[in-house]
Amino acid sequence: xxxxxxxxxxxxxxxxxxxxxxxxxxxxxxxxxxxxxxxxxxxxxxxxxxxxxxxxxxxxxxxxxxxxxxxxxxxxxxxxxxxxxxxxxxxxxxx
Amino acid sequence: xxxxxxxxxxxxxxxxxxxxxxxxxxxxxxxxxxxxxxxxxxxxxxxxxxxxxxxxxxxxxxxxxxxxxxxxxxxxxxxxxxxxxxxxxxxxxxxxxxxxxxxxxxxxxxxxxxxxxxxxxxxxxxxxxxxxxxxxxxxxxxxxxxxxxxxxxxxxxxxxxxxxxxxxxxxxxxxxxxxxxxxxxxxxxxxxxxxxxxxxxxxxxxxxxxxxxxxxxxxxxxxxxxxxxxxxxxxxxxxxxxxxxxxxxxxxxxxxxxxxxxxxxxxxxxxxxxxxxxxxxxxxxxxxxxxxxxxxxxxxxxxxxxxxxxxxxxxxxxxxxxxxxxxxxxxxxxxxxxxxxxxxxxxxxxxxxxxxxxxxxxxxxxxxxxxxxxxxxxxxxxxxxxxxxxxxxxxxxxxxxxxxxxxxxxxxxxxxxxxxxxxxxxxxxxxxxxxxxxxxxxxxxxxxxxxxxxxxxxxxxxxxxxxxxxxxxxxxxxxxxxxxxxxxxxxxxxxxxxxxxxx
Numbered sequence: 001x002x003x004x005x006x007x008x009x010x011x012x013x014x015x016x017x018x019x020x021x022x023x024x025x026x027x028x029x030x031x032x033x034x035x036x037x038x039x040x041x042x043x044x045x046x047x048x049x050x051x052x053x054x055x056x057x058x059x060x061x062x063x064x065x066x067x068x069x070x071x072x073x074x075x076x077x078x079x080x081x082x083x084x085x086x087x088x089x090x091x092x093x094x095x
Numbered sequence: 096x097x098x099x100x101x102x103x104x105x106x107x108x109x110x111x112x113x114x115x116x117x118x119x120x121x122x123x124x125x126x127x128x129x130x131x132x133x134x135x136x137x138x139x140x141x142x143x144x145x146x147x148x149x150x151x152x153x154x155x156x157x158x159x160x161x162x163x164x165x166x167x168x169x170x171x172x173x174x175x176x177x178x179x180x181x182x183x184x185x186x187x188x189x190x191x192x193x194x195x196x197x198x199x200x201x202x203x204x205x206x207x208x209x210x211x212x213x214x215x216x217x218x219x220x221x222x223x224x225x226x227x228x229x230x231x232x233x234x235x236x237x238x239x240x241x242x243x244x245x246x247x248x249x250x251x252x253x254x255x256x257x258x259x260x261x262x263x264x265x266x267x268x269x270x271x272x273x274x275x276x277x278x279x280x281x282x283x284x285x286x287x288x289x290x291x292x293x294x295x296x297x298x299x300x301x302x303x304x305x306x307x308x309x310x311x312x313x314x315x316x317x318x319x320x321x322x323x324x325x326x327x328x329x330x331x332x333x334x335x336x337x338x339x340x341x342x343x344x345x346x347x348x349x350x351x352x353x354x355x356x357x358x359x360x361x362x363x364x365x366x367x368x369x370x371x372x373x374x375x376x377x378x379x380x381x382x383x384x385x386x387x388x389x390x391x392x393x394x395x396x397x398x399x400x401x402x403x404x405x406x407x408x409x410x411x412x413x414x415x416x417x418x419x420x421x422x423x424x425x426x427x428x429x430x431x432x433x434x435x436x437x438x439x440x441x442x443x444x445x446x447x448x449x450x451x452x453x454x455x456x457x458x459x460x461x462x463x464x465x466x467x468x469x470x471x472x473x474x475x476x477x478x479x480x481x482x483x484x485x486x487x488x489x490x491x492x493x494x495x496x497x498x499x500x501x502x503x504x505x506x507x508x509x510x511x512x513x514x515x516x517x518x519x520x521x522x523x524x525x526x527x528x529x530x531x532x533x534x535x536x537x538x539x540x541x542x543x544x545x546x547x548x549x550x551x552x553x554x555x556x557x558x559x560x561x562x563x564x565x566x567x568x569x570x571x572x573x574x575x576x577x578x579x580x581x582x583x584x585x586x587x588x589x590x591x592x593x594x595x596x597x598x
Binding site: 010014015016053054058059060061062063064065066067068069070071072073076077082084085086087088089090091092093094 | 130131132136137138139145146147148149150151152153155163164165166167168169193194195196197202244245246248249250251252253254255256257392394401402403404405
């Protein structure tokens with residue numbers, strides 16, 4: 001699989017990262033280097049090998065169904081570029 | 096085991112300009128899990144709180160915050176799976192579904208694409224006595240809800256509230272086994288009923304706690320059977336997904352409109368484009384959600400913040416052992432044990448609260464009679480005052496006492512209705528009211544005989560007529576009842592009147 005500039009531009013757009021057109025060829029090359037490495041990994045036969053999800057035998061940590069958090073509206077909104085009446089305010093998005 | 100024999104309903108057929116067409120419908124139901132805290136944080140799930148007050152830093156996606164799963168939400172998903180006779184996956188895993196939207200602070204939704212917690216199950220959807228559609232469930236996965244955007248508070252800005260962000264949802268995915276708008280609504284109704292019995296989702300559609308995405312396609316008559324034989328989707332038409340509906344009526348209208356739209360395209364020689372659409376209830380039509388198209392590339396990958404979710408069979412067995420009786424089983428029991436009709440059993444089991452009330456009244460009494468009083472007298476009276484059963488002024492214990500008084504012969508059926516009205520409006524212990532207000536039925540035959548004698552003596556002409564036509568004896572019974580203020584035992588009056596008239 002090879003990434004061209006159009007694909008690189010699309011990935012950037014989906015991630016909402018602004019990339020200037022002149023930076024696209026370099027970005028595409030970087031993607032291809034990464035994918036090339038992945039393809040190299042794909043050459044290893046892993047039939048019958050269970051995926052390793054953790055380096056130590058750990059169980060997914062669980063919490064009880066208890067309310068222990070929240071009630072911090074001011075803190076939650078403190079980094080928002082625009083907040084009004086307790087809401088985040090963003091440019092209008094309507095379907 | 097429950098043995099319900101049923102016939103599948105006929106699929107809905109829509110006549111196009113050239114051919115007859117059938118509908119094929121699959122649904123994705125998003126059901127909010129009933130829990131106190133969110134799926135991955137300790138913030139409250141309570142509805143209607145101040146904006147952005149039920150938000151933990153995890154929900155706001157602050158850098159460095161890590162999700163920790165709420166075990167009860169997992170239990171609720173498992174309970175739901177068991178309720179839909181589905182296989183429970185002891186190992187499941189969470190993935191990130193990436194898309195950009197202001198109500199999604201993480202920039203991704205944590206969901207379960209590759210390894211859902213619940214696998215294949217089924218829902219039996221009744222469409223009438225002996226007619227039902229068995230809808231196969233493909234999977235149920237756990238995922239996070241998004242926040243809420245409000246568009247009408249400012250002309251240029253949307254306001255976003257993260258209170259709902261991160262609340263646990265179950266996405267219940269059906270196979271395309273639903274064959275018409277009515278079936279679709281009946282499916283949602285049945286699913287909602289089961290979830291409410293299980294206590295895993297409150298089913299409040301108005302608050303958005305139960306929402307439906309509907310996949311609709313159309314095909315020529317006969318094609319669907321080919322799909323069912325082969326499970327090969329190429330026999331079916333291209334589907335469109337109508338997103339996010341929270342009303343039974345809109346679901347039906349949207350399906351109907353969408354099917355006709357697709358038929359018109361195909362009959363005109365065009366091709367239906369697979370896309371996401373929105374239903375506009377004001378215009379009564381669906382329209383393309385163009386903004387979603389680009390975002391369709393969700394770039395799923397396993398969430399590196401979460402280990403796979405492993406649960407133990409013994410834990411699942413424990414949940415299975417504590418399952419409540421579900422609607423189908425309860426309905427069958429009401430019909431078998433109490434001799435109720437299919438219709439009455441349906442009404443009494445529709446809501447879990449109704450069933451509980453009925454059972455409290457029926458407990459140790461005549462079930463059929465209890466059903467009649469709950470369905471006719473109580474429901475009728477509640478409706479008259481615009482009451483719900485939940486705020487009924489009459490408790491099941493009070494109604495039960497009234498039935499006991501009838502059964503003992505203390506009051507007649509007619510007096511019971513008066514007593515019902517008194518207890519409903521004034522409250523109090525029915526047995527005490529009967530005593531204190533002298534409503535007790537007269538069973539003393541001596542007193543009844545006197546009353547009958549008096550009526551006969553006062554109406555010689557009627558006596559002659561009744562002797563010629565025994566049907567007129569009813570008139571005397573009525574007069575005696577009137578004279579005794581309705582308190583005479585009707586059976587005793589009947590017998591004495593007939594004897595005295597020599598009938």
